[in-house]
Amino acid sequence: MITVSSLTKQYGQRIAVDDLTFDVAAGRVTGFVGPNGAGKSTTMRMMVGLTRPDHGDTTYRGVSYSHMRHPARVVGTVLDARSMHPGRTARNHLAAAAALASIPARRVGEVLSEVGLDSAADQRSGGFSLGMRQRLALAGALLGEPEVLLLDEPSNGLDPDGIRWLRKSLSAFADNGGTVFVSSHLIAELAMFADDLIVVGAGRLLAAEPVTTMLARGESTVSVRTPQADELGRLLERHGIDADADADGLAVRGTTTAAVSQIAFDNRIQITEITETRRSLEEILLDMTGASAEFAAA
Numbered sequence: 001m002i003t004v005s006s007l008t009k010q011y012g013q014r015i016a017v018d019d020l021t022f023d024v025a026a027g028r029v030t031g032f033v034g035p036n037g038a039g040k041s042t043t044m045r046m047m048v049g050l051t052r053p054d055h056g057d058t059t060y061r062g063v064s065y066s067h068m069r070h071p072a073r074v075v076g077t078v079l080d081a082r083s084m085h086p087g088r089t090a091r092n093h094l095a096a097a098a099a100l101a102s103i104p105a106r107r108v109g110e111v112l113s114e115v116g117l118d119s120a121a122d123q124r125s126g127g128f129s130l131g132m133r134q135r136l137a138l139a140g141a142l143l144g145e146p147e148v149l150l151l152d153e154p155s156n157g158l159d160p161d162g163i164r165w166l167r168k169s170l171s172a173f174a175d176n177g178g179t180v181f182v183s184s185h186l187i188a189e190l191a192m193f194a195d196d197l198i199v200v201g202a203g204r205l206l207a208a209e210p211v212t213t214m215l216a217r218g219e220s221t222v223s224v225r226t227p228q229a230d231e232l233g234r235l236l237e238r239h240g241i242d243a244d245a246d247a248d249g250l251a252v253r254g255t256t257t258a259a260v261s262q263i264a265f266d267n268r269i270q271i272t273e274i275t276e277t278r279r280s281l282e283e284i285l286l287d288m289t290g291a292s293a294e295f296a297a298a
Contacts, residue, residue, distance in 0.1 A: 020039070074144075084140075
């Protein structure tokens with residue numbers, strides 16, 4: 001659905017986005033992740049013509065955003081939840097946006113209901129919480145019944161119930177054939193509903209693959225408690241399996257609980273507890289982007 005080709009943007013001596021190329025598939029939720037300063041927001045602004053790239057382009061089914069006759073009906077965006085006049089009510093804000101994009105006025109009430117702002121429709125947005133502004137911004141993105149949602153940190157300011165609502169809404173949008181491209185720092189949350197990930201660091205592409213493939217990068221560790229730790233360790237070593245002694249028994253890497261249990265059973269070794277853990281998506285991404293992080297704690 002979306003093709004990003006060689007996007008490049010430089011500010012003075014700093015290269016914000018460096019020859020970035022990737023595809024975003026239709027009918028899927030694609031997460032856009034990377035550390036602060038990685039170039040995510042600049043990339044998303046270039047994708048809809050708000051920032052002019054020095055080189056490269058973005059197309060939606062082969063058409064650039066600037067050449068669309070009705071862009072709001074193809075791409076709905078949330079790039080800044082503060083992009084609304086504080087003196088306008090939610091209803092008026094959406095009515096003005098609908099008029100500018102030649103969208104039927106009936107859509108205003110529909111999207112207000114869809115994002116749960118019916119009761120606040122006639123309140124001025126200046127009194128909204130950040131979470132309410134995020135909902136209003138998403139309502140604006142949905143006005144044109146677009147094929148694509150392009151969202152920059154849409155969960156900022158949402159409470160846990162709001163985050164769950166957003167997750168379900170975006171998943172439903174993709175299930176109905178839409179394309180979702182969403183940046184987020186909430187990696188654990190993103191892992192619950194994203195199908196694919198685009199990972200960037202220092203403006204460059206680091207990875208573009210399904211979440212399941214990325215999770216497979218995380219090596220599993222099997223923790224074993226046994227009164228015969230030394231004996232089990234020697235047996236595992238004979239099978240080519242790495243095992244290190246720890247305070248509770250053995251930490252076994254690169255295998256499964258089933259494999260360790262079978263070796264113990266075959267050799268009459270008593271096991272009192274066995275658990276398997278795998279590195280989280282957050283840990284995998286931190287390792288992947290660590291070298292390119294512009295701002296890192298000591």
